[in-house]
Amino acid sequence: MLGNDLSDLDGPKEECGVFGVFAPEEDVAQLTYFGLFALQHRGQESAGMAVSNRQRIMVFKDMGLVSQVFDQATLKSLQGELAIGHTRYATTGASIWQNAQPTFRSAHGKGLALAHNGNITNSHELEQWLAELAPSEQHESKDRAMDSTNDTTLISALMASVPGRGIEDVAQKVLPRLKGAFCLTFMTENTLYAARDPQGVRPLVLGRLSNGWVVASETAALDLVGASFIREVDPGEMLVIDEGGIRSHHFAEPKPKGCIFEYVYVARPDTTIAGQSVNAVRIRVGEQLARECPADADLVMPVPQSGIPSAVGFARESGITYGQGLVKNNYVGRTFIEPSQTIRQLGIRLKLNPLREEIAGKRLVVVDDSIVRGNTQRALVRMLREAGAKEVHVRISSPPVEWPCFYGIDFSTRAELIAPGLSVDDIRRSIGADSLGFVSLEGLTAATQVPADNLCRACFDGNYPIAIPPAQAELLQLEEQK
Numbered sequence: 021m022l023g024n025d026l027s028d029l030d031g032p033k034e035e036c037g038v039f040g041v042f043a044p045e046e047d048v049a050q051l052t053y054f055g056l057f058a059l060q061h062r063g064q065e066s067a068g069m070a071v072s073n074r075q076r077i078m079v080f081k082d083m084g085l086v087s088q089v090f091d092q093a094t095l096k097s098l099q100g101e102l103a104i105g106h107t108r109y110a111t112t113g114a115s116i117w118q119n120a121q122p123t124f125r126s127a128h129g130k131g132l133a134l135a136h137n138g139n140i141t142n143s144h145e146l147e148q149w150l151a152e153l154a155p156s157e158q159h160e161s162k163d164r165a166m167d168s169t170n171d172t173t174l175i176s177a178l179m180a181s182v183p184g185r186g187i188e189d190v191a192q193k194v195l196p197r198l199k200g201a202f203c204l205t206f207m208t209e210n211t212l213y214a215a216r217d218p219q220g221v222r223p224l225v226l227g228r229l230s231n232g233w234v235v236a237s238e239t240a241a242l243d244l245v246g247a248s249f250i251r252e253v254d255p256g257e258m259l260v261i262d263e264g265g266i267r268s269h270h271f272a273e274p275k276p277k278g279c280i281f282e283y284v285y286v287a288r289p290d291t292t293i294a295g296q297s298v299n300a301v302r303i304r305v306g307e308q309l310a311r312e313c314p315a316d317a318d319l320v321m322p323v324p325q326s327g328i329p330s331a332v333g334f335a336r337e338s339g340i341t342y343g344q345g346l347v348k349n350n351y352v353g354r355t356f357i358e359p360s361q362t363i364r365q366l367g368i369r370l371k372l373n374p375l376r377e378e379i380a381g382k383r384l385v386v387v388d389d390s391i392v393r394g395n396t397q398r399a400l401v402r403m404l405r406e407a408g409a410k411e412v413h414v415r416i417s418s419p420p421v422e423w424p425c426f427y428g429i430d431f432s433t434r435a436e437l438i439a440p441g442l443s444v445d446d447i448r449r450s451i452g453a454d455s456l457g458f459v460s461l462e463g464l465t466a467a468t469q470v471p472a473d474n475l476c477r478a479c480f481d482g483n484y485p486i487a488i489p490p491a492q493a494e495l496l497q498l499e500e501q502k
Contacts, residue, residue, distance in 0.1 A: 035062060035063065035109055035137055035138060035139070035222065035286070035428035035429055035430075036062055036063045036106060036107060036108050036109060036121075036135075036136065036137040036138075036237075036428070037056065037059025037060070037061075037062035037063055037106065037107040037137060037236075037237045037238070037241075038059075038104070038105070038106055038135045038136070038137045038203055038204070038205045038224070038235075038236070038237050039052055039055035039056055039059060039104065039105040039106070039135075039205065039234070039235070039236045039237070039241055040102075040103070040104040040105070040135075040205035040207070040212050040213075040214055040234065040235040040236070040261075041055070041102065041103050041104075041212070041229075041232060041233070041234045041235075041245070042101070042102040042212040042232050042233050042261045042262070043101070043102070043229050043231055043232025043233070043234075044101040044102075044231070044232065044263070045231045045232070046229065046231065046232060047095075048071060048100055048101060048102060048103040049069065049071050049095045049096075049098035049099070049100065049103060050095055051103070051234070051245045052069045052071070052103045052104070052105040053069070053086065053090055053095055053105075054244050054245050055105060055234070055236055055241040055244065055245050056069070056086045056105045056106075056107050056241075057086055057087075057244065058236075058238065058240045058241035058243070058244040058245075058288070059107050059236065059237055059238060059240075059241050060085060060086055060107055061286075061288060062107055062109070062137070062237060062238075062286065063106075063107035063108040063109035064085055064107070064109065065083065065084075065108050065109055066081060066082065066083045066084065066089070066106075066107075066108045066119075066120035066121070067081065067082070067084065067085065067086045067088075067089040067090070067105070067106065067107050067108070067120075068080060068081020068082070068089065068105065068106050068108075068120050068121055068122055068135075069081070069090075069098065069103055069104065069105040069106070069122070070103060070104050070105075070122045070124065070133030070135075070207060071098040071099070071100040071102075071103040072100045072101065072102050072103070072131075072133075072207060072208075072209045072210065073099055073100040073101060074100070074101055074209055074210050075209065076131065076209065077124065077131040077133050077207070077208075077209060078097075078098055078100070079122060079124045079133055080094060080098060081106075081120040081121065081122065082120065083120065086107065102207055102210070102211075102212050102261075103207075104122055104133060104134075104135050104205040104206065104207050104212070105122075105135065105205075106120075106121040106122055106135035106136075106137075106205075108120060108121055109430070119172075119173075121134070121135045121136065121172055122134055122135040122206075123135075123172050123173055123176045124176075125176050125177070125180050126180065127176075127179050127180035127187060127190075128180070128184065128186055128187060128190065130186070130187060130208040130209060131208060131209055132176060132179055132180065132187060132206060132207075132208060133206060133207050134172060134175060134176045134179070134204060134205075134206035134207075135172070135204065135205050135206065136171065136172040136175060136202060136203070136204050137201075137202070137203040137204075137222050137224075137237055137428065138200060138201035138202040138203055138217065138221065138222050138427060138428040139171065139200050139201055139202075139426060139427050139428045140171040140174070140175070140198055140199065140200040140202060141199050141200035141426055141427075141486060141487065141488055141489055142197075142198070142199040142200065142487075142489070143171050143174060143489075144489065145197075145199075146174055146175075146178060146197065146198070147174065149178065149197065150174065150177055150178055150181060153178070153181040153182060154177070154180075154181040175194070175198065175202075175204070178194045178197075179191065179194055179206075182194055187206075187208055187211070187213070188211070188213075188260055188269075191206075191213065191215065191258060191271075192258065192269055192271050195215055195258060195271045195272070196271050196272050198217065199486060199487065200217065200221075200426070200427060200486055201217055201219070201221035201222050201279075201427035201428050201486070202215070202216070202217045202222075203215070203216050203217070203222045203223070203224040203237060203253075204216075205235055210262060210263070211260060211261065211262040212233070212235070212260075212261040212262070213258060213259065213260055213261070214226070214235040214253055214258070214259045214261075215253075215257070215258040215259070215271075216253045216254065216255055216256070216257055217255065217256070218255050218256035218272040218273060218274055218275050219255055219275055219276065219277035219278075219476065219485055219486060220252075220254070220255030220256075220274065220276050220277065220278055221277060221278065221279050221427045221428070221476055221486075222237065222279060222282075222427075222428060223237055223238060223252065223278070223282060223287065223291075223293050224236075224237060224252065224253040225237075225238065225239050225242060225249060225250075225251070225252050225253065226249075226250045226251055226252070226253055226259065227239075227242035227245075227247030227248060227249055227250055228247055228248050228250050229245075229246065229247050233261050233266065234247040235253065235259065235261075238287055238288060238291040238293075239290075239291050239292045239293075240288045240290050240291045243290070249292070252294070254270065254274055255272075255274035255275065255276050256270055256271060256272035256273060256274045256275075257269070257270050257271070257274075258270075258271055275485075276474040277474065277475060277476040277485040277486070278293065278294055278470065278474060278475055278476065279427065279428075279429070279475075279476050280464065280465065280468065280475045280476060280477050280480070281390075281418070281425070281429060281479060282298070283296070283298055283301045283302070283305075283464075283467075283468050284302075284305075284326075284389055284390060284417065284418045284464070285326050285389045285390060285418075286429065289302060289326075289328075289329055294468075294470050294474075296468060296469055296470065299329050301467055301468050301469070302326075302329035302330045302333070302417065303329045303330065303332055303333035303336075304333060304467035305329075305330050305333065305417045305418075305459055305463070305464055305467040306329065306330030306331060306332060306333025306334040306335075306336075306337070306387065306417060307333040307334070307336060307337040307467075308333075308337075308459055308460075308463040308464070308466070308467055309330065309333070309334055309387070309415050309416075309417055309457065309459040309463070310333070310334040310335075310336075310337035310338040310415075311337060311463075312457065312459060312460055312463055313415055313457025313458070313459070314338060315338070315340075315383075315385045315413040315415065315455060315457075316383065317340055317382075317383040317384060317385045317411065317413055318340070318341065318382040318383045318384070319340065319341055319342075319343045319345065319378070319379075319382050319383070319384050319385070320334050320335040320338065320340045320341065320342050320343070320384075320385045320387065321342075321343055321344065321345035321346065321378075321384055321385070321386055321387070322344075322346075322386075322387050322388075323346065323372070323386060323387065323388040323389070323400065324344075324346060324348040324372070325348065326389040327387045327388045327389050327417065330387050330389070330417035331385075331387035334385065334387055334415060338385075340385060343378055344375065344378070345374060345375055345378045345379050345384065345386075345404070346372045346373065346374055346375065347372065347373050347374075347375060348371065348372055349370065349371055349372070349373070367399050368396060368399040368400055368403060369403065372400070372403075374403060374404060374407035376407045376408060379404060379407045379408055379409050380407065380408030380409070381408060381410055382409060382410055383409075383410050383411040383413070384404060384409050384410075384411065384412050384413065385413045385415055386400070386401075386404065386412060386413065386414050386415065387415050387416075387417060388400075388414065388415075388416055388417070389416070389417050389418060390416060390417075390418045390421055391416055391420065391421065391438060391439070391447065391451075391458075392421055392431060392437060392438070393436060393437065393438050394438040394447065394450055394451050397414060397451040397453070398450065398451045398452060401414065401451055401452045401453050402452060405452075411454045412452075412453050412454055413453065413454055413455045413456075413457075414448075414451065414453040414455070414456045414457075415456075415457050415458075416456070416457070416458045416459065417459055417464075418458065418459060418464060418480070419458050419459065419460060419461045419464060419480045420439035420444075420447070420458055420480070421437055421439055421479050421480065422434070422437060422439045422440050422479070422480065422481075422482065423437075423478055423479050423480070423481075423482045423496075424437075424479070424492075424496075425478065425479050426478075426484065426486075426488045426489070426492060427476065427478075427486065429479070431479060434496060438450065444456055444457070444458065461477060461480050461481060464480075465477070
């Protein structure tokens with residue numbers, strides 16, 4: 021059933037998007053606004069930016085989509101030469117204004133604004149370190165635990181408390197102590213910084229403007245602001261960008277473990293990760309899915325939008341006609357108004373509506389990106405049958421999701437996932453499909469053309485490349501024993 025999110029019944033929730041620009045001759049607030057639009061899919065709960073005119077940093081943020089938070093009057097008031105921006109989906113900390121980003125505080129005689137994509141897994145250890153460095157600050161953070169609870173605030177507090185010769189020096193002391201997935205953009209009044217965790221779990225890229233530099237979570241954001249792609253920020257690397265150019269510091273040895281789910285669902289199809297077009301990867305996954313899980317059907321149709329490339333690949337490989345059997349309402353997004361019971365009962369129809377003339381009397385192959393709890397697929401199969409489908413064969417362009425993510429994607433707990441403990445046929449019966457097939461983990465990995473050793477596949481195989489918090493590890497162990 022629907023909760024407060026009308027854009028998705030129970031699918032995976034993305035993490036966040038970060039953006040940064042150093043361009044003294046450009047309207048950096050407007051560029052950041054456009055960049056955040058390109059990253060809107062990575063977080064729809066809040067949006068914000070910090071802009072510096074070299075004298076002071078101005079921060080503006082609020083709950084809602086980028087278009088709801090910013091208007092032209094606001095952007096015109098944010099004049100400067102460098103900026104960072106953020107779109108948020110909460111993985112650590114409640115979805116409230118106080119947890120919107122960027123954060124801001126004074127640090128080593130400078131203003132410090134910081135935005136974060138990912139999830140820190142050793143927060144308890146870092147809190148202890150902060151308590152040793154600044155006991156009063158630790159007490160203060162505990163006092164406001166109910167209104168500022170994200171790990172970004174903790175990183176900012178450490179940046180302000182660790183002794184050093186300015187932010188560049190301090191960051192090289194703090195970053196090696198952070199565990200988990202993190203892509204950071206942060207800034208002082210005159211310097212832009214970007215950093216990526218040693219595993220490079222989440223993407224972060226560097227682009228070039230004619231008179232400046234851009235960093236962003238995805239290459240699609242570079243395209244939108246007219247920046248040329250230079251390279252990915254290396255795992256374990258921090259970039260420092262100021263009027264003197266770019267400096268690079270490697271604060272940790274790179275041990276690449278890029279998130280495989282970025283290719284499945286999270287990233288935009290027009291993004292490139294690790295040299296691979298996400299759209300091309302998804303088409304190859306669809307082709308592999310057709311080879312592994314063939315179906316006798318009349319029409320291959322996607323669940324828009326992320327199911328489209330894989331459905332194209334499935335149709336291409338199988339020879340079955342491709343068609344659009346569902347129309348998506350692109351204006352259904354997150355809402356902060358509690359839905360009424362009537363709206364709850366509408367369910368998936370708020371998001372998707374069938375094209376009855378395309379569906380009636382046909383045997384359908386329905387291609388979707390993933391199954392998390394199964395509620396979406398169950399409602400979808402029922403809706404297609406009501407529209408006259410003769411048969412509904414569901415094909416999923418990822419393996420069964422069996423493990424939660426601790427690195428920035430919200431898959432809830434293992435107990436809430438449909439796949440653990442159930443066979444494929446059990447899941448098929450649960451969602452009411454005539455047949456069900458998942459691409460294999462080996463097939464998905466091969467489609468990415470990235471070596472398996474360089475990927476995090478924990479949501480599918482339970483092999484976590486970065487230690488998870490002890491309490492979470494204990495909970496997983498208890499769930500496995502049930």
